[in-house]
Amino acid sequence: MTDTTLTTFEEHRPVLFGIAYRMLGSVADAEDILQDAWLKWSAVDVDQVAQPRAYLARTVSNLSLNRLRSAAVQRESYVGPWLPEPLVTAPEDTAGDVEQAESVSLAMMVVLETLSPLERAVFVLKEVFGFSFGEIAEMLDRSEAAVRQVGSRARNHVQARRPRYDAPADTRRRVTEEFLAACMGGDLNQVMALLAPEVTAWTDGGGKIRAALRPLSGADKVARWILGVLQQPLPEPVEVHPILVNGNPGVLVTAAGVPDDVAVVDLDEHGLITAIRLIRNPDKLHHVQPPSPR
Template identity: 80%
Template sequence: MRGTVEGVTDSAVLTTFEEHRPTLFGIAYRMLSSVADAEDIVQDAWLKWSAVDVEKIAQPRAYLARTVTNLSLNRLQSAAVQRESYVGPWLPEPLVTAPDAGGGVEQEETVSLAMLVVLETLSPLERAVFLLKEVFGFSYAEIGEMTDRSETAVRQVGSRARSHVRARRPRYDAPAETRRKATEEFLAACLGGDLNRMMELLAPDVTVWSDGGGKIRAALRPLHGADKVSRWILGIIERHLPEDLGVHPVDVNGRFGLLLTTAGVPDDVFTVELDENGLIAEVRLVRNPDKLRHVTVPEESHSDHAEPGAG
């Protein structure tokens, strides 16, 4: 860390940066869908921030947001190359916290796994403009300065991105308690081998995405239909259910989910989306161990794999 700059102490520089850290992480994570990459971007932004004359920066939040946005756009170029060779379905790296732990800007509807998947369908610039305007409240004039484009140009990009997101975002957001009950009941049915109950809880056109990245057992393509999904899950459980399975209620990107562990080590992050009838329309299983490295197992959590809703 550098010394005093133009009468501004290191402490003041750090305090200003920490004040905006939640916003910076929120931008980077939504841009990259990776906790590790977002943390790296925030650290790089700090290094740049600690080297400038802070007294000459009239709007620290906008300056830092521009820094993080451009760093994220650069990182996305290499991420796109890696994504082309990714094995099987790709899902965002989950943000996993203790239930009801709260949090900053990252715990919102726009950071749900379902929404991050929608954001992935935007171009990098569209994603940046949409997030900066719709999530973080910057004006198009500010975004134009951040991206070195005219206000008119970014306004057009923002309009296109907003229409794209509106057409693809989840149309129904189930109440938290309904989501919790459906998630726990479905996992209990799975672990209990109750095919009939599984079928009752699943929408007929349910889809399951299982992200193993080629590093752990997972379906190599999305699976569709209640019967196929149920039998695939039961087949996995019958062959690979460990005796030391742990089931931990957690918040996954601000919403209820389950963390499954083997011998206390994160093995799977499990989330569902419901339709208007309360049936499970989407199941997402993040299994790639690279995407679970940052996950901490909650200290107070049950591990009775026969009854995940108990405790």
């Protein structure tokens, strides 16, 4: 192994992490994939690789596909709604790491979860990272015609299911803060005033911590459930941290310094909350750190 081997891998690490994370929806699994990819790369004669980015992307894509097929079986028995592991940074890090800047919203990650493994790979490689269909066909050992067909199907699927409105970050941050204040104050009327009538809440506890086992729909049901959860005592001190969740304003709640949940909301064009995604499964929060005091 030469210095060039390591330098080249590190140069492309942000893209490789982005591919693996979008494929798997797991920070831990993405890091595992990068470790496996590094072991393969370190055994290669780098001077003989004409296009390192494409070569490494192929390695990571195929490792991710193998992992994703086994993960699909595990998710069939997952307790309650499944949400991705969040990518969390401090609000000040608006540019953030390249991985964070390139990451997609939780809403989009959930849409990607509905694709087949092959559709997901083609969509991520083409629509997010700009590889050509010819390059993707070579990476995935498929014909270019077949990859184009898969790519078209995946793109249509995503477009039909992706959120129709992307609220500005400052609006999302303001509404998130207002919603949190109303919840912490136990103000049912104010909580409901911030919710769209058709709001849906997904709470991911993985069967390990209190969470709704099915998506909750409707402002009254969602508001009462959230206020009920907040009545449960948590180890002191309980702190609320403004954060970026996959690039969007959200909040991290810690209890005695340990992450309890990460939450992010989606808004409609009127500034009302249409979706709440609350991640409480402790296995998905191991990598989450509260923002450092500034």
